[in-house]
Amino acid sequence: MNYASFGKGLAFAVTAAVMALGSSTLAKAEVPSWCGPKEASLALLDGYGGNSWRQVTAASGAQTASLCPSITKYEYVDGQGDTQKSISDIKATAAKGIDALVVFGDAGPAVLPAITQVYKSGKVIVPYRVIVGGKEGENYSTFVGTTFVDNGVAWGNWIKEQFPNGANLLYLSGPAGNSQGLEQLEGLKKVLGPEYKYLNPEPFDVTNWDPALTQKVLTAEIAKNDKIDVIVSDFGPSLVGALPLFQKSGRSIPALATSDGNSLGCLWHEVKDANPDFKLFTVATGTDNVRLAVQWAVALATDGKVPDTNVYVAPAFEDSATGKPNAVQCRKDLPGAIYLSSELPAEDQAKAVGQ
Numbered sequence: 001m002n003y004a005s006f007g008k009g010l011a012f013a014v015t016a017a018v019m020a021l022g023s024s025t026l027a028k029a030e031v032p033s034w035c036g037p038k039e040a041s042l043a044l045l046d047g048y049g050g051n052s053w054r055q056v057t058a059a060s061g062a063q064t065a066s067l068c069p070s071i072t073k074y075e076y077v078d079g080q081g082d083t084q085k086s087i088s089d090i091k092a093t094a095a096k097g098i099d100a101l102v103v104f105g106d107a108g109p110a111v112l113p114a115i116t117q118v119y120k121s122g123k124v125i126v127p128y129r130v131i132v133g134g135k136e137g138e139n140y141s142t143f144v145g146t147t148f149v150d151n152g153v154a155w156g157n158w159i160k161e162q163f164p165n166g167a168n169l170l171y172l173s174g175p176a177g178n179s180q181g182l183e184q185l186e187g188l189k190k191v192l193g194p195e196y197k198y199l200n201p202e203p204f205d206v207t208n209w210d211p212a213l214t215q216k217v218l219t220a221e222i223a224k225n226d227k228i229d230v231i232v233s234d235f236g237p238s239l240v241g242a243l244p245l246f247q248k249s250g251r252s253i254p255a256l257a258t259s260d261g262n263s264l265g266c267l268w269h270e271v272k273d274a275n276p277d278f279k280l281f282t283v284a285t286g287t288d289n290v291r292l293a294v295q296w297a298v299a300l301a302t303d304g305k306v307p308d309t310n311v312y313v314a315p316a317f318e319d320s321a322t323g324k325p326n327a328v329q330c331r332k333d334l335p336g337a338i339y340l341s342s343e344l345p346a347e348d349q350a351k352a353v354g355q
Contacts, residue, residue, distance in 0.1 A: 031067075031068065031069065032067055032068065032295075032304075033304060033305040034068075034295045034296075034298055034299040034304040034305055034306065034307060035067065035068030035069070035070055035071075035298055035299075035302055035304050036070060036298075036299065036301075036302035036303035036304030036305075037070060037302065037303060038070060038301070038302045038303045039070050039071075039072050039302070040070060040071060040072070040099040040100055040124075040298070040301035040302050041071070041072055041073035041074070041075075041097065041098045041099045041100070042065055042071050042073070042074050042075075042098065042099070042100045042101075042102070042294070042297060042298060042301065043074070043075040043076070043077060043093045043098045043100070043101050043102070044058060044061045044062070044074075044075070044076050044077070044102045044104075044290070044294070045076075045077045045079065045086070045089055045090060045093060045101060045102065045103045045104065046058065046076070046077070046078050046079055046104045046106075047079040047081070047083075047086045047104055047105055047106025047107055047111070047130075048078070048079060048080065048081040048106050049076075049078035049079070049080070050078070050080065050081065052335075052337035052338065052353045053285065053287060053339070054104075055352045055353045055354070056287045056338065056339060056342055056344060056349050056352050056353065057104075057287045057289075057290045058076050058290075058352070059344055059348060059349065059351075059352035060287055060288060060290050060291055060342065060343065060344045061076075061102065061290040061291070061293075061294050062074060062076070063344060063348075064290070064291045064294040064295065065294055065298065068298050068302065068304075070298075070302040070304075071298060071302070073098075075093070075098065077089045077093055079106065081106070083107040083110050083111070086105075086106065086107055086111055087107075087110070087111055087113075087114045090103060090111060090114040090115060090118060090125075091114050091117065091118065094118040094121060094123050094125075098123075099123065099124060099301045100123065100124035100125070100126070100297040100298065100300065100301035101118060101123060101124070101125045101126070101297070102125075102126050102128060102290070102293045102294055102297045103115060103125060103126065103127045103128070103132075104127075104128060104129060104130060104290075105127045105130050105132040106130060108130060108131065108132055108133070109132055109133040109134075111127075111132055112132045112133050112134050112139060115127055115132060115134070115139060115140050116134065116138075116139040116140070119139060119140050119141065124141045124297055124300045124301045125140050125141055125297075126140065126141050126142055126143070126144055126293050126296050126297045126300075127140055127143055127144075128143065128144040128145070128289060128290065128292075128293035129144070129145065129146055129286070129289050129290075129293075129312075131143075131145070131179055141296070141297070141300050142296055142300075142310050143310065144289070144292050144293040144296055144310045144311070144312065145310065145311050145312070146286060146289050146311065146312040146313070146314065147183075147311055147312075147313055147314075148179075148180045148183035148184050148187070148234075149183045149184065149186050149187040149190075150187060150313055150314070151184050151187060151234070151259075151283050151314060152183070152184035152185060152186060152187020152188040152189075152190070152191075153187040153188075153190055153191055154187075154281075154283055154316055155184070155187070155188060155232055155257035155258075155281065155283070156187060156188045156189075156190065156191030156192045157191055158257055158281040158319070158321075159191075159192065159196070159230055159232075159255070159257060160191060160192065161321070162230075162255055162279060162321065163196075163229055163230065163255075165195065166193075166195030166196055166197070167195075167196055167197075167229035167230050168197050168199055168225065168227050168228055168229045168230070169192075169196055169197065169198050169199065169200075169228075169229065169230050169231075169232060170198075170199050170200050170205065170221055170225070170228050170230070170231045170232070171185065171188070171198055171200050171203075171204045171205065171231075171232045171233075172200070172204060172205045172207050172214065172217065172231065172232070172233040172234075172239075173185075173203075173204040173205070173206070173207065173233070173234050174206070174207060174208055174209040174234065174235070175206065175208050175209075176206045180234060181203065181204050181234060182203060184232075184234055185203050185204060188232065199221065199224075199225050199228065200221070205217045205221065207233075207238065209234075209235045209238050210238065211238045211239075211240070211241045211242065212241075214238045214239060214241075214242045215241055215242040215245065217242075218239075218242040218243075218245055219242075219245055222245055222246065222249055222251070228254050229254055229255060229277075230254055230255045230256070230257060231254055231255070231256050231257070231258075232256075232257045232258065233256070233257075233258045233259075234258070234259060235258070235259055235261075235285075236256070236258035236259045236260060236261050236264040236282060236285070237261030237263050237264050237336070237337070239256070239258065239264065240261075240263045240264055240267050240336070243256075243267065243271075244271070246275070247271070247274065247275065252274075252275040252276055252277035252278060253271065253275040253277065253278040254277050254278065255277060255278070255279040255280075255281075256278070256279070256280050256281070257281045257282075258280075258281075258282055258283075259282055259283055259284070259285040259286070259314075260282040260283070260284060260285050260317045260318060260329070260339055260340060260341045261285060261336070261337075261338075261339055262329070262330065262331055262334060262335065262336050262337070262338045262339065262340055262346075263336030263337065264280075264282070265280075265318065265328050265329045265330040265340065266330040266331075266332055266336060268280050268320065268328050268330075269328065269330045272320070278320075279320050279321050280318060280319075280320040280328055281316070281318065281319050281320070281321070282316075282317045282318040282319075282341075283314045283315065283316055283317055283341075284314040284315050284316075284317045284339075284341035284342075285314070285339045285341055285342075286312070286314050287339050287341075287342040287344070288312065288342060288343050289312040289314075291343065292307060292309075292310070292312045295307050296310060315341075317329075317340075317341040331346055334346050334347070334349075334350050335349075335350050335353055337353050338350060338353060
């Protein structure tokens with residue numbers, strides 16, 4: 001993928017989305033309380049925007065900003081996975097006069113000095129989802145987080161319902177030491193006792209959320225372990241190419257507790273009859289976390305009412321065992337790289353991912 005071209009295209013697309021939605025949505029919708037009367041400009045800065053999750057997130061941020069008529073300009077900036085570019089983007093976006101910045105700080109504390117500089121210059125700046133360090137009111141306006149521990153608790157409760165007498169678990173997460181994976185494990189261990197055995201190396205099997213590495217990891221784990229009752233993963237779509245490995249080894253795909261994705265839901269519908277152990281439970285994959293961050297930034301920049309919380313909680317989304325709150329979802333007519341838990345309509349997501 002040409003990330004430079006993608007970034008420019010997405011910036012244009014989301015700006016156009018704001019203009020279009022600003023003329024149609026705002027004519028019909030009541031102005032939200034977090035949208036104040038003071039005019040302001042807003043930018044969403046991604047440390048890395050080159051995957052479908054980020055594309056849907058960027059479109060969701062643009063749609064949220066469009067609900068406030070006081071936002072006169074909206075920009076999207078992609079750091080392209082380059083820490084130095086991300087730092088430069090933060091400084092440059094503020095320097096050209098943007099009033100409020102929402103920052104997905106993929107590089108973590110490395111971007112904190114730039115965030116702090118912008119905050120001390122009098123701008124509104126709201127980092128979200130990825131912990132960057134620092135303190136509210138000292139380094140930034142506020143931090144909008146999410147409770148990854150709650151994901152682990154939800155997964156643990158579901159596993160306990162399906163396997164009340166204990167089970168063999170395989171826990172997969174992203175890069176080594178990532179805070180999301182560690183927090184989710186904390187949640188799992190709040191619920192599951194010693195009768196639930198973790199087959200993976202401590203604290204989790206490292207996959208970097210990469211489908212190819214995930215397949216390699218699962219191949220090794222299947223060879224080592226005759227009995228895997230449950231897989232827990234914090235990015236379900238990355239498993240889609242790897243799960244059929246169980247069938248190739250003459251075993252049913254085991255139960256899976258994870259986050260949602262259209263590709264995963266469609267796989268479940270395709271193979272469930274041939275895989276009797278393949279129960280599926282998902283939490284929302286979190287593309288709407290950006291909405292809360294945008295609401296905070298807009299409220300602070302336009303003198304609106306700030307939201308009641310700065311923590312996004314990903315709700316449970318699908319459960320193949322109970323059908324509540326939803327049965328497993330699949331839209332075969334749309335790309336696999338969308339997330340049906342998202343508030344952004346599925347058709348709009350398809351446009352955002354360019355398929």
